[in-house]
Amino acid sequence: MNFLSNKYFLILLRLIVGGFFLYASIDKVTNQEAFARAIYNYKFMPDFVINIMAIVIPFIELVTGIFLILGIFLRGSSFIITSLLIVFIIALSQAYARGLDIACGCFSLETVTEKSDILQRIAEDILLLASSIIIFIKSKIIREKQQ
C-alpha cells in the first residue's frame, strides 16, 4: 500500500474530507432551528442535548473542515471528524433499521430523505470515515517524525 504514504495522497484525502465537512456545515450554521428538528427526528438523543448539539455541531464541522483543508491541528481535527462520522453512521443506521422517514440533515436541511438515500449516506460516511482514519494515522506518523 505504497500510495498511502504518498504525501499528495494525504493532501487529496484532506481536501476531500475537509471539503465535505465544510460543505455539510454551510446550510446548518445559520439554521439552528431546522437542524435541531433534524436531530430530534432521529429519536436517538435525549431532549436536553438536542439544541446544544444543533448549535455546536455545525461549527465543529465548519472548523474541522477548514483546519483539515489548511492543515492546521490535523490530528485533533481528524480525530473529531472520525468520532463524528461514527456517531452519524450509528444514527443513520438505527434510523434506517427502524424505518423512520427522516430528513437526514446531512447537507441541505430542506430535503426529506428517501430510504435509499439513507443507505447512500451511510456508504458515503463509511468512505469518509476510512479517509479520516488514514489522515489521523498519517498525521500522527508525520508528527512523530518531525519531533
Place this chain on the structure above:
Amino acid sequence: MKRSLLTEILIILIISAVLGFAVNSVSPKGIPLFENYSDRFAIDSSKAKTKSAFKERGKLNKDGFYQPVNIPVEAAKELFDANVIFIDGREPAEFSEGHIKGAVNIDYKMFKDKTKEEKLEILKNFPKEDIYVSYCSSDSCEISIDNAYEMAKIGYNDVKIFLNGYKEWVKLGYPTEK
C-alpha cells in the same frame, strides 16, 4: 511547542462552541439552549375517547396563540365525519398519490417561508373560527405538527394535529381519494 492530541481537540471544541453560541444568539433562527420536545408528541388518547374531539381545544400559550392539540385516529375520524377540513402538509406529488378524502393540500415546504399576509391569502377561503385537522404521512414526518403551528401563529385558534397521519388512516380503511 509540543501539543497533545487532547489539547488540539479541546481547542477545536472551544472555538466551535464559542462560534456556535455567538451565532445562535444573533441568528433569527436561533434556538434556546434547552427545549422540551415531549409536548410535540403527547397524545392524550384516553381523554379523546371519553369526550368529543370537538371539545379538545388547545390553550392560549405564552407566545399568544392557541396551542394545536394532538389527536388520535378515533378523534380524527369523528371530526372527519363532521365535515371538518383536513389539511395535508405533504408535497403536491405525494398528495396526488392519495390523501384523506376532501383534504386540502397546503405544502408545508412552500407555506412555511411565506409572510403572514401571504399565508392568510393562501388560507383566505378558510375561516379562522373553524376547526382544522393537520396531518402528513405518519408520526415520523412531523409536517403535521409544523403546519398546525404555522396556522395557529397566524390566528387559527383550533387546529388539531392528527399525528399518525395518512398511513394509519389507510390502514384502518377510512375514506381516501386521489
